[in-house]
Amino acid sequence: MTLNTSVRLARRPAGMPVADDWLVEAAPMPDPGPGQFVVKTQLISLDPAMRGWLDDRPSYLPPVGIGDVMRAMTVGEVVASEHHRFGVGSVVLGTFGVQEYALSDGDGVTMVDSRLGTPSMYLGILGTTGLTAYFGLMELGKPRAGDTVVVSAAAGAVGSVVGQLAKLSGCRVIGIAGGSEKCAYVVDELGFDIAVDYKAPGLRNALAQACPDGIDVYFDNVGGPVLNAALGNLAMGARVVICGAISQYNAEAPTPGPSNYMSLLVRRATMSGFLVFDYVNEYRVARKRLARWVADERLSAPETLVKGTVADFNDVLLRLFSGDNVGKLILDVRTG
């Protein structure tokens, strides 16, 4: 009998998640019923939004329940099937959770098209990550050639794509990242025009120097003082895109909002939020564009694959918040 090891939420974390917040459980691998199939997990996506799913408060998705398998986007291979479309051997993308095997009826499942990209790309540049960057920048940021575009967490999964797409759009791109190594990376490897280190003092002034005509598009992944500094440097008619707030996800007390929000008035600017799921009907077109740019080497899709088992989930998750990783962070549970 094959066992399915899963990672379940044992209790809601206070601040940074710890090992005791999770329960690692083994149960028999499920069998597919009619119209169902079983996916063997290969790659697990790690995303800052996961932290939000652990808190018991209303959001765009219900919180993960106590005792439930942790929600996660994964890529896996169908190993048993009674489904007309997803046959054994299919490689698929879905919200299968942090477990070795998942049962599915195909709802919300995408076939991985190897002509477009590798399985890991389906979690990164062709997955929610790349699509979030694409729709957030294009639909809300509305970049025009010549605009100054600033993106925070510039070396991260979403930020690295946003900056490159802004360059493709003819914009001047400034990345905000933590430390000289990441700053060098976004300029040298990703082709950003300038990088600004948010760990150095005087972020607001550093942004002012990097953006003498102000910021036309600010794409925010971090919140907190970085968002506030960007709001202090807006150009007239600026668009501020709220994509995430990773600096706040593990806060144990309410964090202050951006006190410079009145710049929206002075600069006649707009700050909007979005969720990539709203654009699901346009995913296919966007994936093709992103894949084409990657194939043409106009877009690089940085990723960090960490080898391990599902039980390593919490350790790998924490790398998102320590600011160590570059590009898309993936837990690779393939053996051999």
Add this chain to the structure above:
Amino acid sequence: MTLNTSVRLARRPAGMPVADDWLVEAAPMPDPGPGQFVVKTQLISLDPAMRGWLDDRPSYLPPVGIGDVMRAMTVGEVVASEHHRFGVGSVVLGTFGVQEYALSDGDGVTMVDSRLGTPSMYLGILGTTGLTAYFGLMELGKPRAGDTVVVSAAAGAVGSVVGQLAKLSGCRVIGIAGGSEKCAYVVDELGFDIAVDYKAPGLRNALAQACPDGIDVYFDNVGGPVLNAALGNLAMGARVVICGAISQYNAEAPTPGPSNYMSLLVRRATMSGFLVFDYVNEYRVARKRLARWVADERLSAPETLVKGTVADFNDVLLRLFSGDNVGKLILDVRTG
């Protein structure tokens, strides 16, 4: 020789402005040169934005300089003229400042059209106040019939107009005001559906009760905890219009921003700022509409006229911040 008494900024206020922040000066009334005219002040507009003009920081207008006449919109009568368009006896609207007489070359001056409204209406419903309400609500709030519209400082000059225009647009309107008297006023006199008292505890819950389907349009004049409570109650696709932040204008230390701004993401909402001056080319059309609605008694234009001299400016200004006045606050310096 006729003297011109003016109120000049003696020093920058710390917090609430006090008498010693001003210098009341008398000098000879100016004579018009070629292409100039002299306006005798009748009515002086009191606006929350005035407080911002006193701080030495970059904004949409340069700060009032030390020793300069205090900037103010006024209505007055031309008493001497060498100007081809503005002859003696013309009643005009302009940024003539807190003084008895002003010299002008006609730049930025509007003729008061008595067919549209009274002189005081040109500072209120037909002036920057009413136009701010009109363009902020219509252009940024984009109200649709059936929407739930919430406005703060609902008994104030701008808020009272915003709520009435939202009713005219077929919306359900909730006003936020301070105290039971003002709350009764916005419902009984202005026709709002519900009033919520921000001074009572539990504002966020009170708004949730008043807006069971969430807030589609939030028009903010106050900032601070009221803005934050509204952000916690947005409907999907909500529009948040930032018009002012009167709760913060006299703060002596930086005030926290709205910590609930991440609702913009969860609710796919937009928060934008604007300045009425951007719509100057559309003023004429808007004034006609507003005047028509007033004439048809579909729109009431509450105003509070305080009799006095220009030297009373600071005392009257403070009424804006004490939350005592209702509707447009005007210092009436006409004699007799």
